[in-house]
Every structure is written in structure tokens, then in C-alpha cells.
Amino acid sequence: MNRRNATxxxxxxxxxxxxxxxDFRSPRHGTQVDVTQLAAEIxxxxxxxxAIDLAERIMKGDGNIRVLDLRSEAEFGEFHIPGAxxxxxxxxxxxxxxxxxxxxxxxxxxxxxxxxxxxxxLRGYRKVLVLREGIYEWMSRVLEPRxxxxxxxxxxxxxxxxxxxxxxxxxxxxxxxxRSELHxxxxxxxxxxxPDARSTRRRGC
Amino acid sequence: MIRPxxxxxxxxxxxxxxxxxxxxxxxxxxxxxxxxxxxSSVVAAATSGSASPLGDWLVLELVGVAVGGYLSxxxxxxxxxxxxxxxxxxxxxxxxxAAGGGVLMGLGAKFARGCTSGQAxxxxxxxxxGSWIFIAACFATGYLLAPLARxxxx
Amino acid sequence: xxxxxxxxxALGATGxxxxxxxxxxxxxxxxxxxxxxxxxxxxxxxxxxDLTVFKVMFSAILTAMLGxxxxxxxxxxxxxxxxxxxxxxxPQALGGVLFGVGxxxxxxxPGTSCVAAASGRLxxxxxxxxxxxxxxxxxxIFPWVQRFYESTALGSVTFAEMLNxxxxxxxxxxxxxxxxxxxxxGRIERARL
Numbered sequence: 001m002n003r004r005n006a007t008x009x010x011x012x013x014x015x016x017x018x019x020x021x022x023d024f025r026s027p028r029h030g031t032q033v034d035v036t037q038l039a040a041e042i043x044x045x046x047x048x049x050x051a052i053d054l055a056e057r058i059m060k061g062d063g064n065i066r067v068l069d070l071r072s073e074a075e076f077g078e079f080h081i082p083g084a085x086x087x088x089x090x091x092x093x094x095x096x097x098x099x100x101x102x103x104x105x106x107x108x109x110x111x112x113x114x115x116x117x118x119x120x121x122l123r124g125y126r127k128v129l130v131l132r133e134g135i136y137e138w139m140s141r142v143l144e145p146r147x148x149x150x151x152x153x154x155x156x157x158x159x160x161x162x163x164x165x166x167x168x169x170x171x172x173x174x175x176x177x178x179r180s181e182l183h184x185x186x187x188x189x190x191x192x193x194x195p196d197a198r199s200t201r202r203r204g205c
Numbered sequence: 206m207i208r209p210x211x212x213x214x215x216x217x218x219x220x221x222x223x224x225x226x227x228x229x230x231x232x233x234x235x236x237x238x239x240x241x242x243x244x245s246s247v248v249a250a251a252t253s254g255s256a257s258p259l260g261d262w263l264v265l266e267l268v269g270v271a272v273g274g275y276l277s278x279x280x281x282x283x284x285x286x287x288x289x290x291x292x293x294x295x296x297x298x299x300x301x302x303a304a305g306g307g308v309l310m311g312l313g314a315k316f317a318r319g320c321t322s323g324q325a326x327x328x329x330x331x332x333x334x335g336s337w338i339f340i341a342a343c344f345a346t347g348y349l350l351a352p353l354a355r356x357x358x359x
Numbered sequence: 360x361x362x363x364x365x366x367x368x369a370l371g372a373t374g375x376x377x378x379x380x381x382x383x384x385x386x387x388x389x390x391x392x393x394x395x396x397x398x399x400x401x402x403x404x405x406x407x408x409d410l411t412v413f414k415v416m417f418s419a420i421l422t423a424m425l426g427x428x429x430x431x432x433x434x435x436x437x438x439x440x441x442x443x444x445x446x447x448x449x450p451q452a453l454g455g456v457l458f459g460v461g462x463x464x465x466x467x468x469p470g471t472s473c474v475a476a477a478s479g480r481l482x483x484x485x486x487x488x489x490x491x492x493x494x495x496x497x498x499x500i501f502p503w504v505q506r507f508y509e510s511t512a513l514g515s516v517t518f519a520e521m522l523n524x525x526x527x528x529x530x531x532x533x534x535x536x537x538x539x540x541x542x543x544x545g546r547i548e549r550a551r552l
Contacts, residue, residue, distance in 0.1 A: 213392065213393055213394035213411075214392040214393055214394075216393050216410075216411045216414035216415045216418070217414055217415075217418045217541075219389050219390075219392050219393035219415050219418075220393070220414060220415040220416065220417065220418025220419045220421075220422070221418050221419070221422045222385075222389045222392070223386065223389040223390070223393075223415060223418075223419035223422075224418060224419040224420065224421065224422025224423040224426065225422060225423075225426070226382060226385040226386050226389060227419060227422075227423040228422065228423045228426040228427060228430075229382065229385075230378075230382050231362075231363065231423070231427055231436065231441045232362040232363060232364065232430070232435075232436055233362075233363065233364050233365065233370060233375075233378050233382070234363060234364070234365045234370065234375050234378050234379075234382075235362075235363030235364075235365050235366050235440055235441050235442055236363075236441065236442045237441075237442070238382065238386055238470075240468070240469035240470040240473070241469045241490070241494075243469075244469060244487075244490050244491055244494050245494050247491060248491055248494040248495050248498065252495070252498070261376065262375065262376060262379045263379075265376060265379035265380045265383065266379040266380065266382055266383035266386070267383060267469075267470075267473055268380055268383060269379065269380030269381065269382065269383020269384040269385075269386070269387060270383040270384070270386050270387035270390070270470055270473045270474060270477075271383075271387060271473045271474070271476065271477040272380070272383070272384050272387060272477070273383060273384035273385060273386060273387025273388035273389075273390075273391070273474075274387035274388070274390060274391040274396055274473060274474030274475075274477040274478060275387075275477035275478060276384070276387075276388060277387070277388045277391035277392050278391050278396065278474075278477070278478035278479075281391075281392075283391070283396075283478060284478050284479050285478070285479050285480070286479045286480075286481070287479065287480055287481065288480070288481045288482050289397055289398045289399055289466075289475070289480050289482050290398070290399070290482065291399060291402070299482055299485075300481065300482065300485045302464050302465060302466075303398075303465050303466070303467070303482045303483075303485030303486045303489060304485045304486070304488055304489035304492070305461075305464060305465070305489060306460075306461040306462065306463070306464035306465025306466070306467075306486060306489060307461065307465055307472070307485065307486040307487065307488060307489020307490040307491075307492065307493060308461070308489045308490070308492050308493040308496060309457050309458070309460050309461030309464070309465075309489075309493060310457070310458050310461035310462060310465060310468065310469065310486075310489070310490055310493060311461075311489065311490040311491065311492060311493015311494040311495075311496065311497065312454075312457050312461075312493045312494075312496060312497050313453075313454040313455065313456070313457030313458030313459075313460075313461055313493075314454065314458060314469065314490075314493075314494075315454070315493070315494060315497040315508075316450045316451065316453050316454030316457065316497075316504075316508060317450065317451045317453075317454025317455055317458060318444055318445065318447070318450075318451065318454070319444055320458065320468055320469045320470070321416070321458075321462075321468040321469070321470065322386075322468070322469065322470040323444070324444060324451070325416065325420075326416065326419055326420060326423075327423075327444075328443060328444040329420045329424075329533075330419070330420045330423035330424040330427065331424070331427070331438075331441065331443045331444075331517070332424070332517035332518055332519055332526065332529045332530070332533070333443050333444050333446060333515070333516070333517060333518075334446040334448075334513065334516050334517060334518040334520075334521050335444055335445065335446030335447060335448070335451040335513075336444060336446075336451075337518050338446070338448060338451050338452050338455065339451045339452075339454060339455040339458070340455070341455065342451070342452045342453075342454070342455025342456050342458075342459060343455040343456070343458050343459040343462065344459065345459070346455065346456045346458075346459030346460055346463070347404075347405045347459040347460075347462055347463040348405055350459070350460060350463055351405035351406060351463060354402075354405075354463050354464055355406075357402070357464065357466075358399060358402040358403070358405075358406065358466070359406060
């Protein structure tokens with residue numbers, strides 16, 4: 001073996017050995033996660049997906065999104081978002097999920113899903129989103145969207161988008177409803193036209 | 206068979222160069238190289254008109270591979286219209302083998318979600334379990350069945 | 360985090376597409392430089408007469424693997440954001456076997472077939488045609504193989520995770536295999552002289 005090859009081999013061996021030493025203390029896999037960054041994402045609301053956006057992606061057959069349900073088996077059996085899979089916080093602590101898929105989490109009201117979000121982010125998964133008000137948000141915004149009698153033009157547009165999705169998922173849109181009967185949630189204060197900022201980028205080979 | 210005009214590069218240096226290109230891909234676009242995916246994309250576009258952004262990326266990349274290969278060959282005086290083959294097989298036989306082998310590789314790459322570029326190189330460098338399973342299966346098979354293909358190459 | 364550039368926003372959608380042929384050109388260049396556009400050379404590996412493929416492939420893997428690990432450690436690359444293929448044990452094992460037979464018979468793989476064709480080699484074009492056919496064939500039989508195709512999925516997992524060792528340890532294993540292989544290759548070649 002000539003000098004050059006010997007040098008290259010020695011370099012590779014050293015770098016590899018150093019890698020093993022550097023990883024000696026780390027029992028877990030996944031890279032260092034910046035907690036400050038996580039906090040920033042939560043504050044900015046980047047951890048959310050609205051039920052409407054989720055419904056749209058499911059309807060369009062987006063193969064890149066994986067919907068996970070964090071409720072009980074009984075609740076799941078009774079009703080779940082089409083295409084969702086039941087899992088648990090404990091399972092998500094160890095389960096291997098594709099890193100380039102978007103993971104959408106939901107629970108009853110959003111609490112468990114939010115905890116699962118933190119867990120998955122700490123494990124290094126990047127594309128994790130939470131349905132902020134859980135199954136309630138799905139049932140009210142997607143299955144039963146309501147339009148007030150005195151709706152504004154913006155509300156009307158939003159309702160139309162929701163109604164389309166609702167019919168696709170077998171829901172019942174209702175218009176001409178009294179304002180007091182509208183479903184309320186975080187979305188009633190937020191401007192509706194904001195599309196989901198995350199773009200899906202598949203990166204296979 | 207005519208020997209090539211200029212000698213080939215040292216394989217280790219070429220390999221390091223290739224590794225650096227792969228590393229650049231990780232750093233620039235967060236993905237590895239690929240090849241078979243481009244073929245999938247072409248077939249998908251031809252049969253159902255469906256396009257995928259990933260497929261486009263791979264097609265563009267593969268076009269680049271052809272360009273890069275041409276440039277290198279041209280500068281080294283290695284471009285030649287020919288059917289490269291073993292000494293005991295005819296041009297026709299070689300072409301049949303090329304096409305037949307291609308069919309098998311097309312199938313295999315679909316099942317494996319990649320080929321030697323995407324799985325073996327790119328996935329292998331990332332320690333992906335499936336990539337190493339692919340590498341082992343691919344090369345073990347090739348070596349084991351080589352005696353049966355002697356007539357093609359020896 | 361400074362990279363991947365497409366994840367930090369330094370490289371947008373257009374930039375990502377522009378990077379594709381640039382990376383491809385460099386890829387194709389390196390392959391041709393090593394002589395991997397010449398089918399008898401690639402097939403020679405299976406007869407132990409020419410071990411270029413092994414040398415190129417594993418030095419590439421070593422370079423990218425070590426490079427990626429250390430860039431990540433130095434905070435210059437976020438490795439968890441680099442897309443890694445999923446593992447599906449049985450389909451990929453079968454895929455490897457099929458691919459291995461095809462590779463042995465064709466003497467070229469998808470990437471090198473493009474290099475060969477671009478250099479004027481008709482056999483390269485033949486392989487390309489065959490591969491398009493193979494992909495089309497796969498689509499035709501898909502309903503029958505779908506269950507198998509989607510079976511034994513483990514997600515994007517490294518073999519290190521599966522063996523429950525650290526990433527660094529996994530790197531050592533690959534390095535040992537590579538360097539050991541290079542030593543063996545050298546011996547085989549000297550024996551032939």
C-alpha cells in the first residue's frame with residue numbers, strides 16, 4: 001500500500017474512531033435539539049395545523065402526511081379522522097417514523113397531542129404538527145361548518161372552503177345560522193386566509 | 206476491444222470526489238443523490254401524466270449526470286459509438302442482456318426504493334438499515350451468480 | 360443550523376432545482392473519470408478482475424459518512440434534517456437480489472448507464488430502455504405485489520439504531536468494512552499480477 005493510501009486510510013480510521021468516542025456517552029439517537037428554538041416555534045404557532053388545512057391535505061391524497069390519534073381505543077373506535085392511526089405517548093417515545101413525512105397529531109382537546117409534539121421534536125423529528133383543539137376542531141370546523149346569517153364576505157369564503165371539505169368527509173354544512181350558534185375556538189379570532197406554511201418536500205431516491 | 210485513450214483516475218480519488226459531491230448534496234438540498242427515481246418519474250409522466258417535484262429533481266439531476274459523463278469522456282478522448290461487451294458475446298447478445306438486465310434493475314429498484322446511487326451510496330453513507338440490506342443483497346447475488354454469466358463477460 | 364441550505368431558507372425552490380443538474384454533472388464526471396461508464400469494467404468486479412466499483416463506492420461512502428457526521432457535530436449541518444430512505448426489510452432485500460442479477464447481466468446501473476449512453480455507448484441506451492420497461496412492469500404488477508411492497512416497514516432507521524449502538528459505533532463498523540475491503544482488494548489485485 002503506498003504512502004497516500006496509507007495516509008487516507010489512517011485519516012478515515014481516526015475520524016471514525018473519534019466519532020465513536022464522541023458518541024460514547026449518548027444512549028439515544030437524534031441530534032441536539034435547541035429548546036429555545038422549540039419555544040419560538042410554539043410561540044409563533046408553527047406547531048399547528050388547522051383542521052381545514054389537514055382536511056384539505058387528506059382530501060387531496062397527500063401521501064406525505066401521517067395522522068396520529070392520541071386518544072383511547074374506545075374513543076378511536078367511535079370516531080376518528082379518516083386515515084388516522086391510533087398511538088400513544090409511550091409508543092411515540094420509541095417508534096420509528098419516516099423523517100421526511102409530516103406527522104399530524106391530534107387528541108381530545110389538544111393537550112396530549114401537544115405533549116407528543118414536544119416529544120417527537122425532542123427526538124429530532126422536524127415536521128410535526130398539532131391539531132390545536134383536537135377532534136373537537138375537526139368535528140366542528142370540518143364536519144359541521146356553520147355560516148352565520150349576517151356573515152361577512154371573508155366568512156362566506158371560508159365557509160365555502162369548509163363546506164366543500166365537509167361534504168367530502170360526510171359532514172353537514174349549515175348556513176343561515178344564528179351568530180350565537182357558531183362553533184367557537186381559537187379560529188374565531190384569527191384571520192382565516194392563512195394557508196398552511198409548511199410545504200411538503202419528498203426526498204426519496 | 207480498444208483500450209481507452211486516457212487512463213482512468215485513481216478509484217480512491219474518484220470515490221472521494223464522489224463522496225464530496227454527495228456531501229454537497231446533503232448540505233445544499235438535504236438529500237442524497239438518486240437515479241432510479243428519475244426513471245420512475247419518466248414512466249409516471251408518460252403513462253398518467255402525473256408529475257412529482259421529487260421526480261423532477263431527480264430527472265434534472267440525471268440529465269446532469271449524462272452531461273457530466275459526456276464532458277469527462279470528451280475531454281479524455283473516451284467518447285465512442287460502440288457496444289461495450291465481453292469477448293465472447295455478440296453485439297446483439299450484449300444488447301439483449303443490457304435490456305434484460307435493465308428490466309430486472311428497474312423492478313429491483315422499485316422494490317428497494319432506490320438503486321446503487323440512491324440507496325447504496327446516499328442511504329449507505331447515512332447508515333440507513335435498508336440501504337445496507339440492499340447493498341448486501343445486491344452484491345452477494347452478483348458475486349454468487351457470476352459464474353452463470355461468464356459468457357457475457359469472459 | 361447552517362445547513363441543509365434548503366431547510367434554512369438559504370436555498371429556495373428554484374435554487375433547489377438548479378442545484379440538481381449541478382450535482383448531477385459533478386456526479387457523472389466522477390463516475391466517468393473512474394471508468395464506471397465502461398460496462399466490462401463494472402462487470403469485472405464480479406470476477407474479481409477489477410475492483411474499481413468497490414473502491415469508488417466505499418471511498419465515497421466513507422467520505423460522505425464521515426463528512427456528514429463531523430459537519431453535524433461542528434454545528435454546520437443538521438443531520439436529522441437530511442432525508443434518509445426508509446427501511447422495508449423484505450422488499451429491499453428482494454429488490455437487492457433482483458437488482459444484483461440485473462447489474463451482473465447488464466454491467467451498468469441506472470447512474471452509470473447514463474454516463475455510458477452519453478459517451479456514445481449503445482449498451483448504455485439499452486440498459487436505460489430496459490429500466491424504463493422494468494419500472495413500467497412494476498406498475499403493471501403492482502396490485503399483486505402491493506402487500507409485499509409495503510410490508511416490514513421500519514421507518515427511517517439506521518442499522519446502528521437497530522443494533523442498539525451509537526451512530527459513531529455504526530460509523531466505525533462501516534469504516535472497518537471499507538478499509539478491510541480495500542486491503543483485500545489490494546491483495547487480490549497483487550495476486551493477479
